[in-house]
Structure formats: C-alpha cells, structure tokens
Amino acid sequence: MTVTVITLLKRRAGMNKADFIAYYEDTHRRIGEQVLAGHATRYVRRFLHPLDGQDRHDDADVVMEIDFPDEAARDACFAALAEPATAAMIAQDEERLFDRTRIRTFAVEERQSDLPPLPR
Secondary structure, eight states: OOEEEEEEEOBOTTOOHHHHHHHIIIIIHHHHHHHHTTTOSEEEEEEOOOTTOOOOTTSOSEEEEEEESSHHHHHHHHHHHTSHHHHHHHHHHHHHHBOGGGOEEEEOOOOOOOOOOOOO
C-alpha cells in the first residue's frame, strides 16, 4: 500500500515565482532527491498558478508530493530527515527559498471516483 505525504509550501517574501521555481528545480530538488533516496518511491513538485491570475499572500506556491511503499518507510525517512546534520542542511536551504512559518505537511487519505469515459 502506497503512503503519500503532501507538503504545502510558500516562497519567501521578496522572491518572484519564476526565481522560486528555478531555484527549487535547480538546487532544492537535488537535496530532496538526495535525502529521499532509499526511502521514497516518488517525489513530485506541483507548482501552483492561480486560474484567476491573482497571487494571494495566503496561497501556497507548490504542493510537494512524496510516496512511500508503506508507513514504516515513511517513518524511517522522517527519522532520517530529523537527524541534526540532515535537518540543518535542509533548513539552511529552505531559508533561501521558503517562508518556513508556512510549511504544512499532511498524510493523504485518497478517494477516487469512477467517471464515465469522455465522449469521442
């Protein structure tokens, strides 16, 4: 059974969205790949672009999704991330990118609807 965790992240004040995405993908993503290797099976960043074009202060800028094979793997990963050297490395880079007061992480309980096929 796959276990999914999502995290809502907001860019730090003064950083525009293009620079935020570029830094995340060029730098912070690599840290994620490094610390998640051996624990997670999927690491996805979903950058959010409001359909109304309004960038609001309380909106998240990205939804990060991480899949684990099971709860034990998730818990082992979180324990590894909490090790002082790893936590310090992550926090140092997060300061360059995120409003760390706004980071929210959630366990996902998924439900899926079966929809009829699209007309051809």
